[in-house]
Amino acid sequence: MSTSGGLHPADREHREAGPSLDELRARVAAERERPGYGHDALITCDRLVRIFSTDGVEVQALQGVDLTVAPGELMALVGASGSGKSTLLRILAGLDVPTAGRSVVAGCDLLTMGAAERLRYRREVVGFVWQQTAHNLLPYLTGIQNVAMPMQLSGGPAGSRWGRRRRLRAGRAADLLELLQVGHCRDRRPEQMSGGEQQRVAIAVALANNPGVVLADEPTGELDAETGAMIFDAFRTVNRELGSTVVIVTHDPAVAGEVRRSVAFRDGRASSEVLRRFATDEHGEESVEEREYAVLDRAGRLQLPRQFLEALGMEHRVEVSLEPDHVGVWPEHGTAPAAGRREDGVGEDGTGEGGAGEDVGRSA
Ligand SMILES: Nc1ncnc2c1ncn2[C@@H]1O[C@H](COP(=O)(O)OP(=O)(O)OP(=O)(O)O)[C@@H](O)[C@H]1O
Numbered sequence: 001m002s003t004s005g006g007l008h009p010a011d012r013e014h015r016e017a018g019p020s021l022d023e024l025r026a027r028v029a030a031e032r033e034r035p036g037y038g039h040d041a042l043i044t045c046d047r048l049v050r051i052f053s054t055d056g057v058e059v060q061a062l063q064g065v066d067l068t069v070a071p072g073e074l075m076a077l078v079g080a081s082g083s084g085k086s087t088l089l090r091i092l093a094g095l096d097v098p099t100a101g102r103s104v105v106a107g108c109d110l111l112t113m114g115a116a117e118r119l120r121y122r123r124e125v126v127g128f129v130w131q132q133t134a135h136n137l138l139p140y141l142t143g144i145q146n147v148a149m150p151m152q153l154s155g156g157p158a159g160s161r162w163g164r165r166r167r168l169r170a171g172r173a174a175d176l177l178e179l180l181q182v183g184h185c186r187d188r189r190p191e192q193m194s195g196g197e198q199q200r201v202a203i204a205v206a207l208a209n210n211p212g213v214v215l216a217d218e219p220t221g222e223l224d225a226e227t228g229a230m231i232f233d234a235f236r237t238v239n240r241e242l243g244s245t246v247v248i249v250t251h252d253p254a255v256a257g258e259v260r261r262s263v264a265f266r267d268g269r270a271s272s273e274v275l276r277r278f279a280t281d282e283h284g285e286e287s288v289e290e291r292e293y294a295v296l297d298r299a300g301r302l303q304l305p306r307q308f309l310e311a312l313g314m315e316h317r318v319e320v321s322l323e324p325d326h327v328g329v330w331p332e333h334g335t336a337p338a339a340g341r342r343e344d345g346v347g348e349d350g351t352g353e354g355g356a357g358e359d360v361g362r363s364a
Contacts, residue, residue, distance in 0.1 A: 044104045050062040062088060075261040079266060092247070126214070128215045129219045133198040134198075143185035143186045143188055148172075148208070152169060174186060181234075195223050199220075203238060266306075272303070275291050275293065314331045
């Protein structure tokens with residue numbers, strides 16, 4: 001590994017001498033005072049692993065996922081089939097337990113929760129909406145009864161008498177149906193609703209106990225594009241008006257393109273993120289600025305985009321160089337396509353950004 005390029009001689013001398021005792025003490029003190037990973041997040045996944053064993057064959061569905069989601073975020077998880085998105089969502093929903101690692105949602109540790117706490121977690125801390133519209137609702141109950149059911153199961157909202165509690169539940173259920181623009185479905189059973197209406201009622205059900213987090217697995221997967229857009233609008237309303245944190249797994253590029261942050265999964269890990277900024281100019285024209293980042297995990301690993309590796313013939317080993325403001329990654333000596341690389345790892349333009357290497361870590 002080369003770490004020379006671009007350093008000031010005084011800095012290089014300092015680095016070679018190593019840190020002084022005072023510097024080491026200061027580092028230890030700073031480390032001790034540093035807030036823990038995910039301290040300000042609502043959802044924290046820390047090196048999360050899930051291994052399935054079927055007939056003696058092990059599948060590593062999650063291979064050390066690091067992910068934090070801030071309170072009030074509306075974000076998407078995307079990625080190829082089999083990359084681990086649904087496995088992660090089921091763990092976050094409290095329906096499955098990770099093999100190793102740590103995951104904390106709204107202060108609840110998903111690895112150590114007991115059965116009673118897990119039940120309370122699933123009823124009150126998270127709400128979920130699944131792809132199959134039919135799975136989200138009880139077929140023999142009306143819209144309003146479906147929304148009131150989770151409140152009934154958890155005993156809320158609090159009130160002194162049974163009759164009063166029932167009225168409060170019915171009032172909140174009706175309010176949620178109105179918020180999601182399906183007030184007209186209050187007395188209809190699911191078979192009397194369209195697919196889009198069923199999903200909006202399902203979102204109301206997910207919100208019944210006022211959970212901090214709403215998880216949705218392909219909620220637009222069974223719907224046409226127009227209805228899918230309406231469902232996504234419903235999630236946006238929930239996020240904006242009720243402050244719920246929303247995580248949506250989706251294959252739908254239209255949905256992924258509408259959120260500020262989408263995290264792409266690859267081979268059981270979060271591999272890249274797209275952050276978007278939506279702006280409206282003085283003429284009312286809307287624009288989106290997108291920036292794609294590779295995810296650097298807590299062990300310092302990152303996945304370079306597959307097309308970068310293929311374009312530069314990188315495999316097995318790469319050369320890495322520390323530059324003053326970024327890290328350069330180069331194909332192993334002698335394996336690169338010829339263009340733009342000098343022996344010292346600096347591109348032909350002398351900037352440290354040679355055409356054959358990938359620079360990572362440059363500040364955004
Ligand atoms: N219960 C299970 N038993 C065995 N293997 C499983 C189980 N659930 C998931 N897997 C495997 O784990 C890997 C990740 O699956 P997962 O469903 O999380 O992927 P995904 O990204 O959600 O895919 P899709 O977009 O197709 O739903 C896959 O290889 C899958 O076959």
